[in-house]
Amino acid sequence: MDRADVVDKAFRERVKSGDFPSGDPASGPLTAHDAMAIYRAQCLSRNLDRRSRKMQSEGQGYYTIGSSGHEGMAAVAAALRPDDMAFLHYRDGAFQCMRSAQVPGTTPVWDMLLSFATSTEDPLSGGRHKVLGSKALNIPPQTSTIASHLPKAVGAAYxxxxxxxxxxxxxxxxxxxxxxxxxxxASSNHSTAQGAINSACWTAYQSVPLPLLFVCEDNGIGISTRTPKGWVAANYAQKPGLKYFHANGLDLYDTYRVAQEAADYVRKRKKPAFLHVSLVRLYGHAGSDLQQAYLKKDIFETWEADDPLLHSARLLNEAGVLAPEEALAIYQEIEDQCTRVAAEVITRPRLETAEQVMASVIPPERPCATTNGPSEEERAASFAGDLKQHQNPQPMSRLLNWALTDLMLEYPEVVMMGEDVGRKGGVYGVTQKLIDRFGADRMIDTLLDEQSILGLAIGMGHNGFVPMPEIQFLAYLHNAEDQLRGEAATLSFFSNGQFTNPMVLRIAGLGYQKGFGGHFHNDNSLAVLRDIPGIVIACPSRGDDAAMMMRECVRLAREEQRVVVMVEPIALYPTRDLLEDKDGGWMATYPAPDRRIALGEVGVKGQGPLAILTYGNGRYLSTQAAADLAREGIETRVIDMRWLAPLPEDGILAALEGAEKVLVVDECRTTGSQSEALMALLHEKTDVPHARLAAEDSFIATGPAYAATMPSRDSIAKAAKHLWSAS
Incomplete structure (x- = not known):
């Protein structure tokens, strides 16, 4: 027999006979009315779990990681306000059911069963996934990536x-x-959780407001691995800056009392707290999990004997709120409702086409207040002496700094964060003086944890800010890439466009730094970014382009709610010269603040029949090679993609009109690079002969061989001549 049916039968029989588990008497501030509401939410969560398992067995449901045993979370929800944003554990069906009772007009049975059935009418995800969450309830959806929501919760609280x-x-x-x-x-042991909680403590230790309540639901086991008894309390009870509370999650009165105390502490003190709730796990990890394969029967039977609903029925009876027969009647009433609604939801439409599935990958646009930009007086005050230099050619790092200044003047919701972005002004000086111009509130020097940096940005995006996090080096992104892949980029998809976390992520990256850092400061692979659906990847090659593209990146985040990544070529930050020493050929003047380069707009230099298609450092090197080729009578055009995702196909094809041959130059590795997509595009959409020159499948060395594995001025010219002379 399904353990859900075993537990159901035992609950009915034990309540009917008055065979309740022992426990403390009801005590605390919980009223009879609220206690009844919590019990109803617990019964609903339990019966939704049972119904999901039956729907799956009938081929009509697709999710059975249930909340049974965690019904105490209904009491936590009751202790909070509906406007308190909640990032939920996937076993928090009872929390969502209780919050629905706090928000008039919501229909939790209908909504959650539509989600189980993956119907397009599911009000949260539109049938894309079964996730807890609701726009009306202020519950953003969560993914199944363990603990990945903790960093953004820190950001939202901040x-x-x-x-x-x-x-x-x-x-x-x-x-x-x-x-x-x-x-x-079990999730509390994940490095992501440890990092987020450490970030919260680090922040609170400095008396920075952080109204965040961590709730650890301790059922003593993670799938099949037992949590050592006492471990959670030992690990979290004495952390600096974090107030510890413990509640018996089997006792709705105790849980409500302690949760209310913890919430009051967080709300009044603006400091984080850790609420440790002791619970049990019923039915195993998920519907497909056979716990009897790794647990002795007496272990899970002991958990079943401590069924939270049995404890709730006992407490309500002892408090004179509900007699046993009334508790059973409510339970049966809710089961009947779930059965009736389930029969209807399985008839509702489901997703059928790729277009339907993908409709929410890109967030919807939102109306934004129009602005004419900062006044000349504001600009003069911020730029000070730099204003006189705007008409003089400058390298990329300086022009980016000025663009960021204008953007932060124009949009007060733009906030930057990262390692050393404030007082130091960034490793390469790109954010110099910004902390003096805008203060530490908007130029946040973070601790050294990339997960926390991106989580801070995602959470702030939840509350209307346009965050601009910085990752110091591209190779460091890999410590935190799931914050993009599993959290930021999926939020619109899983919420049908209802929740968004716009941002502009700046990453100093790519290769060609002379003798500095090797691979860890010169990473020439963008594959980890390119295959994330929905994100925009920008890669400028010269300072004026960088300034105008940065303005478009902020517009995309602010107005279109996009997740944007600008990869800034480190080696081009200080580059001044192009063909000869001190020729200043790669510097540019600062473009007027109203000028920008639109998404998909490529750059073209020259009109020759031999086209070189490239980006980033490749444009710089190809421009040098083009000068060498011209001396040999080979006229070229250098096409700068600028935008790496989505691939600017229309712009590229338009720029290739009249070209007789095309050389793709890619500074990233041959395997997994942009060149693969570009070669496919040329093969599928043109008849023009083409070839490619890409970097070797290698990491980058330190010292004189810093560029040995990547395209060079000479190798580009050689490859171009070979292609041009080939029949």
């Missing part, structure tokens, strides 16, 4: 205090809202 000082146009949370983030005891 944004509450920041919004008091710099109010964003699209603010979501109230000034006294708190953020709740729940997770399992």
């Amino acid at each position: 944004s509450v205090g920041l919004a008091l000082r710099h109010r964003p146009e699209h603010q979501v949370m109230q000034d006294d809202s708190i953020v709740m983030c729940s997770f399992g005891d």
Whole structure:
């Protein structure tokens, strides 16, 4: 027999006979009315779990990681306000059911069963996935990546205090809202959880407002691995800056009391707290998990004997709120409702086409207040002496700095964060003086943790800010790439465009730094970014382009709610000369603040029949090679893609009109590089002969061989001549 049916039968029989588990008497501030509401939410969560398992067995449901045993989370929800943003553990069906009871007009049974059935009418994901969440309930959807939601919860909590000082146009949370983030005891050991909790403690230790309630749902096991008894308390009870609370999750009165105390502490003190809730796990990890294969029967039977609903029925009976027969009647009423609604939802439409599935990969546009930009007086005050230099040619790092200054003047919701972006002004000086111009609130020097940097940005995007995080080097992104892949880029997809976390992520990257850092500071692979659906990847090659593309990146984030990544070629930050020493050929003057390069707009230099298609450092080297080729009578055009994702196919094809041959030059590795997509495009959409020159499949060395594995001025010219002379 399915263990869900075993537990159901035992609950009915034990309540009917008055055979309740022992426990403390009901005590605390919970009223009879609220206690009844919590019990109803618990019964609903339990019956939704049972119905999901039956739907799956009938081929009509697709998700059975249930919440049974975690019904105590309904009491946590009751202790919070509906405007408190909640990032939920995937076992928090009871929390969502209880919050639905707090928000008039919601229909939790219908909504959650539509989700189980993956119907297009599911109000959260539109049938794309079964995830907890609701726009009306202020619950963003979560992925199944363990603990990946904790860093963004820290960011969302930080944004509450920041919004008091710099109010964003699209603010979501109230000034006294708190953020709740729940997770399992096994998840608390994940490096992502450890990093996020450490970030919260680090922040609170400095008395920075951070109204965040961590809730650890401790059922003593992670799939098949037991959590050592006492481990969670030993690990979290004494952390600096983090107040520890413990509640018996089997006791709705105790859980409500402690959760209320913890929430009050967080709301009044603006400091993080850790609520440790002791629970049990019923039915195994998921519907497909056979716990009897790795647990002795007496272990899970002991958990079943401590069924939270049995404890709730006992407590409500002892408190004079519900007699046993009334508790059973509510349970049966809710089961009947779930059965009736389930029979209807399985008839509702489901996704059928790729177009339907992909409709929410790109977020919807949102209306934004128009702005004429900063006044000349504001610009003069911010730029000071730099203003006189705007008409003089400058390298990329200086022009980017000025573009960031204008953008932060124009949009108060733009906030930058990262390692050393503030006082130091960035490793390469790109953010110099910005902390003096805009203050530490908007130029946040973070701790050295890339997951926390991106989580801070994602969470702030939830509350209306336009965050601009910086990762110091491309190779460092890999410590935190799931914050992009599993969190930022999937939010619109899983919420049908209802939740978004716009951002502009700046990454110093690519190769050609002379003798500095080797691979860890010269990473010439963008594959990890290119295959993430929905994100925009920008890669400028000269300072004026960088300034104008950065303006478009911010517009895309602010107005179109996109997740944008600008990869800034490190080697080109200081580059001044092009063909000869001190010729200043790669510098440019600062483009007027209203000028930008639109997404998909490529750059073309020259009109020759031999086209060189490239980006980033490749444009610089190809421009040098083009000068050498011209001396041999070979006229070229250098096409700079500028935008690496989505691939600017129309712009590229238009730039190739009249070309007789095409050489693709790619500074990234041969395997997994842009050149693969470009070669496919040329093969599929043109009849022009083409070839490619890409970097070797190798890491980058330090010292004199820093560029040995990548295209060079000479190798580009050689490859171009070979292609041009080939019949």
